[in-house]
Amino acid sequence: MDADTDRLTETGADVAERSRQVIGLLADERRLRALAAVALGADSAARVAEAAGLGAKDTALALLRLREQGAVTGTDGADGGLAVGYGLFRELARPARSAEDRPADGRDAVLNTFVRGGRLVRLPAQWTRKKLVLRYIAEETFEPGVEYPERVVNERLRAWCDESDDIDHVTLRRYLVDLHHLHRSEGVYRRPEAA
Numbered sequence: 001m002d003a004d005t006d007r008l009t010e011t012g013a014d015v016a017e018r019s020r021q022v023i024g025l026l027a028d029e030r031r032l033r034a035l036a037a038v039a040l041g042a043d044s045a046a047r048v049a050e051a052a053g054l055g056a057k058d059t060a061l062a063l064l065r066l067r068e069q070g071a072v073t074g075t076d077g078a079d080g081g082l083a084v085g086y087g088l089f090r091e092l093a094r095p096a097r098s099a100e101d102r103p104a105d106g107r108d109a110v111l112n113t114f115v116r117g118g119r120l121v122r123l124p125a126q127w128t129r130k131k132l133v134l135r136y137i138a139e140e141t142f143e144p145g146v147e148y149p150e151r152v153v154n155e156r157l158r159a160w161c162d163e164s165d166d167i168d169h170v171t172l173r174r175y176l177v178d179l180h181h182l183h184r185s186e187g188v189y190r191r192p193e194a195a
């Protein structure tokens with residue numbers, strides 16, 4: 001099996017694992033009811049509790065877990081309030097890309113050198129290559145416009161750094177913010193629509 005095929009298999013396995021996590025998240029009736037209430041327009045914890053028939057504590061815990069996994073975005077009392085993280089569900093529903101779907105250009109050569117099996121081997125020293133690899137990681141990891149709590153961002157970036165002695169998830173996160181691939185506000189990260 002070549003490195004490209006191995007990366008595709010790993011990516012498919014990662015998506016399958018992430019799908020299992022989201023299904024597990026929604027297997028809890030309280031979290032499912034809270035998500036349904038948000039989907040039906042409840043934009044605050046109080047409205048979610050009322051619509052879902054949950055107590056304040058159960059509502060708070062359900063919303064916390066839903067936000068951590070990206071199934072619900074926004075915060076209670078913020079402009080726009082709570083909303084369903086549709087980007088997460090679109091991401092998980094998207095079919096895995098095959099080798100034929102990717103353009104064969106210099107970009108692939110750079111990515112194949114520095115990214116293997118869905119993991120970052122090391123960051124390139126050359127700045128233009130480094131920016132290309134970081135943009136790729138942002139595009140593969142985060143849906144545009146979706147808000148991610150720092151814990152979820154760290155978890156996703158840590159997966160890229162598993163086999164690298166060269167970089168850790170904190171450095172990777174800092175690069176992504178510095179290059180504007182992720183925007184950070186009050187511990188919440190979002191990939192801009194035109195990153």
